[in-house]
Amino acid sequence: MPQKLNKKDLENFRKVLLVQLKELKNKLGGSVEELSEEPEVMPDLSDRATAETDLHFDLRVKDREQKLIDKITEALKRIDKGGFGICERCGDPIELERLKARPIATLCIDCKTEQERDEKSRGE
Ligand SMILES: [Zn+2]
Numbered sequence: 428m429p430q431k432l433n434k435k436d437l438e439n440f441r442k443v444l445l446v447q448l449k450e451l452k453n454k455l456g457g458s459v460e461e462l463s464e465e466p467e468v469m470p471d472l473s474d475r476a477t478a479e480t481d482l483h484f485d486l487r488v489k490d491r492e493q494k495l496i497d498k499i500t501e502a503l504k505r506i507d508k509g510g511f512g513i514c515e516r517c518g519d520p521i522e523l524e525r526l527k528a529r530p531i532a533t534l535c536i537d538c539k540t541e542q543e544r545d546e547k548s549r550g551e
Contacts, residue, residue, distance in 0.1 A: 431512075431520065432511065432512045432520075432523070432526075436512075436523070437506050437511060440502075440506060440511065440512075440526065440530045441503065441506050443530050444499050444502055444503050444506075444530050444531070445503070447499055447530075448496060448499045448500070448503070451492055451495060451496050451499070452496065454492065455489065455492055455493070455496075495531070498531040498533075499530075499531055501531075501533075502530060502531045502533075512526055514533070514534050514535040514538055515533045515534060515538075516534055516535075516538040516541075516542075517535060517537070517538055519535050520535070521533075521534070521535045521536075522535065522536055
């Protein structure tokens with residue numbers, strides 16, 4: 428039988444993920460409570476004269492952080508509903524050491540390596 432995460436492991440991961448989530452949301456602006464209340468501030472895209480590069484960079488960082496927030500939220504859902512620590516691609520348990528380094532991982536190291544190779548060959 429493949430190793431399965433026990434309840435204590437899952438609770439530890441939940442704590443780690445919740446801390447990460449909070450930090451990210453703080454970084455994206457305001458406290459967690461404020462974030463849900465605030466209307467979304469969209470940059471005025473018609474005004475392209477002002478520091479487009481900075482804006483672009485800022486958006487990219489925010490975009491990446493937002494994606495990370497989504498991933499953490501998904502991981503937390505998997506802790507609740509089951510499936511956390513299971514590779515999405517092959518269904519094997521993800522290595523515990525890998526999860527510790529990256530709790531939002533959804534692929535085992537073999538599948539991740541394969542996926543990265545695919546992306547690289549598609550990219551160029
Ligand atoms: Zn896998």
